Amino acid sequence: MPEPAVRDMIEKLIAIPTVSRDSNLELIDFVADYLAGFGVSSSRVFDKTGTKANLYATVGPNVEGGVVLSGHTDVVPVDGQPWSTDPFKIDERDGKLFGRGTCDMKSFYAIALALLPEMDSLTRPVHFALSYDEEVGCLGAPDMIKEIAEHVPRPKAVIVGEPTNMQVVTAHKGMTTVRTTVTGFEAHSSQTHRGVSAVMTAARCVEKLSAMAQERMSSPNVDSDFEPPYTTIHVGLMSGGTAANIISRQCEFTWDIRHVPGDDPQVLVEQFKDWCAREVVPDMQKISDTTGIESVIQDQVPGLRHEPETTAEEICKRLTGNYSTGKVPYATEAGQFQDAGFPVVICGPGSIDQAHQPDEFITLAQVDAGTEFIRALIKDLSD
Numbered sequence: 001m002p003e004p005a006v007r008d009m010i011e012k013l014i015a016i017p018t019v020s021r022d023s024n025l026e027l028i029d030f031v032a033d034y035l036a037g038f039g040v041s042s043s044r045v046f047d048k049t050g051t052k053a054n055l056y057a058t059v060g061p062n063v064e065g066g067v068v069l070s071g072h073t074d075v076v077p078v079d080g081q082p083w084s085t086d087p088f089k090i091d092e093r094d095g096k097l098f099g100r101g102t103c104d105m106k107s108f109y110a111i112a113l114a115l116l117p118e119m120d121s122l123t124r125p126v127h128f129a130l131s132y133d134e135e136v137g138c139l140g141a142p143d144m145i146k147e148i149a150e151h152v153p154r155p156k157a158v159i160v161g162e163p164t165n166m167q168v169v170t171a172h173k174g175m176t177t178v179r180t181t182v183t184g185f186e187a188h189s190s191q192t193h194r195g196v197s198a199v200m201t202a203a204r205c206v207e208k209l210s211a212m213a214q215e216r217m218s219s220p221n222v223d224s225d226f227e228p229p230y231t232t233i234h235v236g237l238m239s240g241g242t243a244a245n246i247i248s249r250q251c252e253f254t255w256d257i258r259h260v261p262g263d264d265p266q267v268l269v270e271q272f273k274d275w276c277a278r279e280v281v282p283d284m285q286k287i288s289d290t291t292g293i294e295s296v297i298q299d300q301v302p303g304l305r306h307e308p309e310t311t312a313e314e315i316c317k318r319l320t321g322n323y324s325t326g327k328v329p330y331a332t333e334a335g336q337f338q339d340a341g342f343p344v345v346i347c348g349p350g351s352i353d354q355a356h357q358p359d360e361f362i363t364l365a366q367v368d369a370g371t372e373f374i375r376a377l378i379k380d381l382s383d
Helices: 004-014 025-036 102-114 116-121 141-151 198-217 265-285 311-320 334-339 364-380
Strands: 042-046 053-059 067-072 091-093 096-098 126-131 157-160 168-172 174-183 232-240 250-259 292-301 325-328 344-346 361-363
Touching: 004 025, 004 102, 004 364, 025 042, 025 053, 025 102, 025 126, 042 141, 053 141, 067 102, 067 141, 067 334, 096 102, 096 364, 102 116, 102 126, 102 361, 102 364, 116 364, 126 141, 141 334, 157 311, 157 334, 168 311, 174 198, 174 265, 198 232, 198 250, 198 265, 250 265, 265 292, 311 344, 311 364, 334 344, 361 364
Parallel strands: 067 126, 067 157, 157 344, 168 325
Antiparallel strands: 042 053, 053 126, 091 096, 096 361, 168 344, 174 250, 174 292, 232 250
16 A cells, blocks of 8 residues: 555645646646755756746755656646546545556656655765656756756766556657648639648548558567567647538648657658658649648657666666566657766656556556655665
């Protein structure tokens, strides 16, 4: 069973609805005040609007050799999902804690915050690093990582606490997000010969992306250890049109590429753009030269490259007692930390299978495993 302080902290963080489209400052302020109550100062790194912020803080002596605990404050929306309980209120049943963010991934740093009273004997520091907008492209972490690199004594490891069932993960796929805008030509829907439907053209483009995805699927890299062992292409958002009886002038869709090492996402984007320019746009412009298709990369998150036997890997293997490692298909800020020169792994409580789902949950056993791990880390940094 989770310790009362741990469960209480998880409950408090879940109760703050930090959906990515909204501000996360209520949670950031809560954490900052909580840390201040133990005499720990923190630093905020705001976005351009001032409505979102990262937070980093050092607990213990301000010396080299500490460990960064990295996590994101934002959660995905619950809109349209069939939740059986209030997603922003912890519900405990059947050996699980239900709530948005329990698994992905507030429980990880809730555990560490709850164990703050046990960190008074640290001889090397624990650094908290909480970022915004991880769920929409790891947008917040880079500015915070830059400040950590400049202002924090060199840590020996970064642990990103995404849900891995406490397995040590040493690599993840990269992610590229693209927005494609199709501009058609409006006319009455009874006169299809006079117009260019942006919606129907977009559907044709999505079919092309599906074919490209199938091509990748048919040539897996069975030695990659990723699941699935190939680069994926997925269209997640699509909107367009004005009315059923108007040939649509505009349609937009957003798609992402989750690429394995060796696959260049830029090549795939250019392949798609070349196909559009060659196979689709000429027919559109026979009707009007104002039509066209534009694809723009919105975000790119680097993959986490496997670097064997780093200090981060060694620490997590030793403290978990699990000497196997894994790779995951989702993207995190781990690759951004790695590109900044930090040894980094992913290791956290919960299963990614529950992430983003209605009735998201983390098992009590995983909360206990995460608590045991953080407590072991505190002891290790106190020797």
